[in-house]
Amino acid sequence: xxxxxxxxxxxxxxxxxxxxxxxxxxxxxxxxxxxxxxxxxxxxxxxxxxxxxxxxxxxxxxxxxxxxxxxxxxxxxxxxxxxxxxxxxxxxxxxxxxxxxxxxxxxxxxxxxxxxxxxxxxxxxxxxxxxxxxxxxxxxxxxxxxxxxxxxxxxxxxxxxxxxxxxxxxxxxxxxxxxxxxxxxxxxxxxxxxxxxxxxxxxxxxxxxxxxxxxxxxxxxxxxxxxxxxxxxxxxxxxxxxxxxxxxxxxxxxxxxxxxxxxxxxxxxxxxxxxxxxxxxxxxxxxxxxxxxxxxxxxxxxxxxxxxxxxxxxxxxxxxxxxxxxxxxxxxxxxxxxxxxxxxxxxxxxxxxxxxxxxxxxxxxxxxxxxxxxxxxxxxxxxxxxxxxxxxxxxxxxxxxxxxxxxxxxxxxxxxxxxxxxxxxxxxxxxxxxxxxxxxxxxxxxxxxxxxxxxxxxxxxxxxxxxxxxxxxxxxxxxxxxxxxxxxxxxxxxxxxxxxxxxxxxxxxxxxxxxxxxxxxxxxxxxxxxxxxxxxxxxxxxxxxxxxxxxxxxxxxxxxxxxxxxx
Amino acid sequence: xxxxxxxxxxxxxxxxxxxxxxxxxxxxxxxxxxxxxxxxxxxxxxxxxxxxxxxxxxxxxxxxxxxxxxxxxxxxxxxxxxxxxxxxxxxxxxxxxxxxxxxxxxxxxxxx
Numbered sequence: 001x002x003x004x005x006x007x008x009x010x011x012x013x014x015x016x017x018x019x020x021x022x023x024x025x026x027x028x029x030x031x032x033x034x035x036x037x038x039x040x041x042x043x044x045x046x047x048x049x050x051x052x053x054x055x056x057x058x059x060x061x062x063x064x065x066x067x068x069x070x071x072x073x074x075x076x077x078x079x080x081x082x083x084x085x086x087x088x089x090x091x092x093x094x095x096x097x098x099x100x101x102x103x104x105x106x107x108x109x110x111x112x113x114x115x116x117x118x119x120x121x122x123x124x125x126x127x128x129x130x131x132x133x134x135x136x137x138x139x140x141x142x143x144x145x146x147x148x149x150x151x152x153x154x155x156x157x158x159x160x161x162x163x164x165x166x167x168x169x170x171x172x173x174x175x176x177x178x179x180x181x182x183x184x185x186x187x188x189x190x191x192x193x194x195x196x197x198x199x200x201x202x203x204x205x206x207x208x209x210x211x212x213x214x215x216x217x218x219x220x221x222x223x224x225x226x227x228x229x230x231x232x233x234x235x236x237x238x239x240x241x242x243x244x245x246x247x248x249x250x251x252x253x254x255x256x257x258x259x260x261x262x263x264x265x266x267x268x269x270x271x272x273x274x275x276x277x278x279x280x281x282x283x284x285x286x287x288x289x290x291x292x293x294x295x296x297x298x299x300x301x302x303x304x305x306x307x308x309x310x311x312x313x314x315x316x317x318x319x320x321x322x323x324x325x326x327x328x329x330x331x332x333x334x335x336x337x338x339x340x341x342x343x344x345x346x347x348x349x350x351x352x353x354x355x356x357x358x359x360x361x362x363x364x365x366x367x368x369x370x371x372x373x374x375x376x377x378x379x380x381x382x383x384x385x386x387x388x389x390x391x392x393x394x395x396x397x398x399x400x401x402x403x404x405x406x407x408x409x410x411x412x413x414x415x416x417x418x419x420x421x422x423x424x425x426x427x428x429x430x431x432x433x434x435x436x437x438x439x440x441x442x443x444x445x446x447x448x449x450x451x452x453x454x455x456x457x458x459x460x461x462x463x464x465x466x467x468x469x470x471x472x473x474x475x476x477x478x479x480x481x482x483x484x485x486x487x488x489x490x491x492x493x494x495x496x497x498x499x500x501x502x503x504x505x506x507x508x509x510x511x512x513x514x515x516x517x518x519x520x521x522x523x524x525x526x527x528x529x530x531x532x533x534x535x536x537x538x539x540x541x542x543x544x545x546x547x548x549x550x551x552x553x554x555x556x557x558x559x560x561x562x563x564x565x566x567x
Numbered sequence: 568x569x570x571x572x573x574x575x576x577x578x579x580x581x582x583x584x585x586x587x588x589x590x591x592x593x594x595x596x597x598x599x600x601x602x603x604x605x606x607x608x609x610x611x612x613x614x615x616x617x618x619x620x621x622x623x624x625x626x627x628x629x630x631x632x633x634x635x636x637x638x639x640x641x642x643x644x645x646x647x648x649x650x651x652x653x654x655x656x657x658x659x660x661x662x663x664x665x666x667x668x669x670x671x672x673x674x675x676x677x678x679x
Contacts, residue, residue, distance in 0.1 A: 381651060465650070487670045
């Protein structure tokens, strides 16, 4: 078997198995070399087309299918894995290192899956490997959040499998390809399965629940793969599905309200993940060649700036022991590099000119505008201002500026700084030279021109006036203070209302059962008493009469009959 | 020593107390924060007025080239983007503040 036949992702999966055996410098080299080798392998050795066909029963499984769409995700997944591995290089926890590599490998494998069964296997593998990154925190909270995460993720896989079985029965085809919209039970099940991982509204809580509970380095891995894999799945199976437009628009808008009042800065980033996914989902829903390109470009850019933001908040958590806005402030004095990288990530997610968000998100907005969806366009514009508000300003402001919390710590470790530096350089590199990213996009030629005078001016107007709004509200102390709190979200339904309903049902059943038992017992006692009265020791029917008295009664009866007969 | 005694101590690096001999930073002075605030106002106003001029010039030029730029009529309202960004953000924060009354619970609400 030649190297070109090795499925993408397997280098990471096989590489993970060696991690526990290595020590010291060798281990560090290995952790960096494996994702780098994976990227080189994908870019230079893996040919386009289908490979590794395996037969299972009467079906052919296509383990590898390489095309331009898969290459975008495969490339950025490898880059993100390299950056995350570098960021986690100091870690002395083999469980996390192995789980992270298996997780990344599974996600890459899923991107190159050519059939639904292969996709399903990788889909579930991402779930059961990634949960260890949550559990590794070791707190009671993290373990519970991890269990909830696992239930949701595995549940998504079960729905996917159910949909796939129906789909294969109907069509006889296993090929993982465009389903032509949500039009029957099979496609609906697959749609919901992907919707869970993509954090559609009401299916989104696992994200804000689990990510902030994961370890410092674990969240960086988590932020890249699961949700973006789902975006890839939707782009592959449901391009042009109109349902995705309102769903995506809702995803961009509603999380920003929660993000404004959330205190845990990593949870703020989880909400902003949800918001950015919304833009990608809208792009898939529009379904033109340009909008799919926009989604792919934005997924690529988002993985970098979202990793960067999670890395900077992770560094703060690592050094100070907290990620709560109410406890932090003034950290620019002791962590200036982390602060600078965080600001670059914040500018990128806000789509400032010369950053990656500016050249990727605007493709989607332009396509919405070309399709004349005015309301959706206004919602996305509102969400763009909103994301600047909570991720662009709130995150760096409350962590690094605001009032000085008095915390003085060391700057983040060198490996973390280099990892953040690479991500920051790529955010700016893509923003300044979008050409290479555009050349990678699935639908060529990509002719979008991001740097026009109106685009730059209007974007700056939108963002700087949003910044002014924040400043004015802060200046006059109208801005809501950061408070230690839990904000209810839809997960209240299954974490509070659900258990409450179940326990109320339990109480109802218990009392009905109790009443039924009481009635039955009373009835039984009554029946026994009745029987006892007649058949008990004092009972009429229980008297033992001597045979002689029977003969006497018979004689009396016969005598009576005789008397009656003759009278 | 201004370190909060309730701060969790299970992180990797002990938090050093503020060194009182630490030289003050530029942003520590309130008048400098006010300078930043006022500069932002200036930049925003400049961007609103100057940007409007630039947009009109660009629009005029693209019309001459036979290209209609605006997909929506409201995009060409004067200061649309700036005011949308400002009003949208203020609305967002005020709405979120109201939302807090409805949604905010104690940190250990879920009991873990």
